[in-house]
Amino acid sequence: MLVESQVPLAPLSTLGVGGPAQYLVTATTEAEVVDALRWAHERELPVHVLGGGSNLVISDSGVRGLVLRIALRGLTRVRAGAGLCSFSVAAGEPWDDLVAQTVEANCQGLECLSGIPGLAGATPIQNVGAYGQEVSETIERVRVLDRHGLTVSELPAADCGFGYRDSLFKSRWPERYVVLGVTFRLREGAPAQLAYGELARHFDVPPRTAGPDTAPTDTAPATAAPSAGPSLRQVRAAVLELRKRKSMVLDASDPNRRSCGSFFVNALVHAEDVARVAAVAGAPPPAFPQPDGRLKVPSAWLIERAGLPRGTRLGPVGLSSRHTLALVAHDGATARDVLRFAHHVRQRVWERFGIRLVPEPDFWGFEETEARLPVLAAQAPLATP
The missing domain is CATH 3.30.43.10 (Uridine Diphospho-n-acetylenolpyruvylglucosamine Reductase, domain 2)
Structure with a gap:
């Protein structure tokens, strides 16, 4: 070592x-x-x-x-029964390499998660999701090392505490487990999932899910899956193209490339919050019902209607010119610049709509420096700048 x-x-x-x-x-x-x-x-x-x-x-x-x-590597595919296949992947495998292999094997369940940067081991921690899919829908088990006793075990998905961009690895026991690997159970030969409105419109079809046990989505109620539709390869290609248009794939030539993806998760609010936002904005926001009775409102919608269009900058940090939720660090930017701009965005949304945006990234080392801005804590009060 x-x-x-x-x-x-x-x-x-x-x-x-x-x-x-x-x-x-x-x-x-x-x-x-x-x-x-x-x-x-x-x-x-x-x-x-x-x-x-x-x-x-x-x-x-x-x-x-x-x-x-x-940097653990390894990927194994096994048949899991009629119409099912499992992929066991080490935590250090690049995520998109796994997605590409599942698509080539005609195994449905991860195709809409194409192009997401990072490694496979991070996906259960965040319950990574995009374009109508979340990894919690297909994770069978997670291989972990318990730091308390340095023992290895496998946790079934039901024990992982998955929620919207959340899991027990992130919020309940963030310092207890190290993810070593993940096993996904996918549907072999099943039709592609098109639950996300933008993706469904790309193929000029109504939003639908892959099957009756697919988790609820953020867009429209699922309709019965048609007998034919775009292939998994076509859906993967479409997702990669959509992400590229938003500068959400790694591209060294893209001026928006230095970001950590979506900086804020979508806002989970109550019906009275949606009514207040609609009254202030003069138009109702998109609001998607959640299992716990709350509504999910796109944070990008709130940011833009708080007067911060794409491309807005304060010094060397700003919103991506292609994707409102991405904060981009341009040449000369520091971590302090990033946090200052993030605070500015949160403050504008709070002052206009009374909704606190919750950051999605992890923050390392800020407890040791005056550069930390406490307002970035999810529940911290917002002060007037």
Whole structure:
């Protein structure tokens, strides 16, 4: 096991800001993950687990303790019964490589998640979702290392506490488990899922799901699946094209490339909040019913109607010119600049609509520097700038 010191982290993050890691270990085996955690424990050092760095904001002062970079590789496909197939993937496998393989194998369930940057191991933590699919719909089990006893086990999906962009790995026990691998159960030969309005319109078909047990979606009630429709390959190609138009795929030539994707999750609100927003905006916002009775309102809609169109900038940080939810770090930007602009966006939405936007990325190292803006905490009060 190689322990490196003072390793720059900005190149390991898609946002491209932040200082160094005090120590860094790149683990290519489960045994190295255990050794790294034991090494940090013996020195009473905090541990931060790094995947693809695509959902992360790192402090300008860097990160104290050990950054454990997960580089476990491996992908296995097995048949799981009539019409079903399972893919077991190591946490360090690039996510889109897995999606591409499932599509080529004609196994339905991940095609709408094409083009998302990052590694497979991060997907259950965030319950990654896009274009009408979430990984929680197809995850069968998650292989984890429990930091408390350094033991390996497999958690069934029902025990993972999945919610909207959430799981027990993120909110309940964020420092207990290290994800080592994920097993997905998919439908072999099933029709593609077109539950997302924008994607369905691309193919000029009504929104639908792949089957009766598919989870509810954010757009319209599902209709019966037709006997024929676009192939999984066609849906993957369409998703990649839609994401490219929004600068949501990694492209070194794209001026919007330095971001961590959607910076804010969509707002979960009550009916009275939607009524208030409609009265202020002069038009009702899109509002999608959720299982808990709340309504999901697109944060991009709120941001734009708070007077912040795409391309808005404050210094070296601004909204993407193609996607309202992406905060872009341009040349010369620092982590402090990113947080200052994020605060500005949240404040504008709060002052106009009385809704607090919740950041989606993880924030590392800010407890150790005055650059931290406490207002970015999900439940923190918003002060007038």
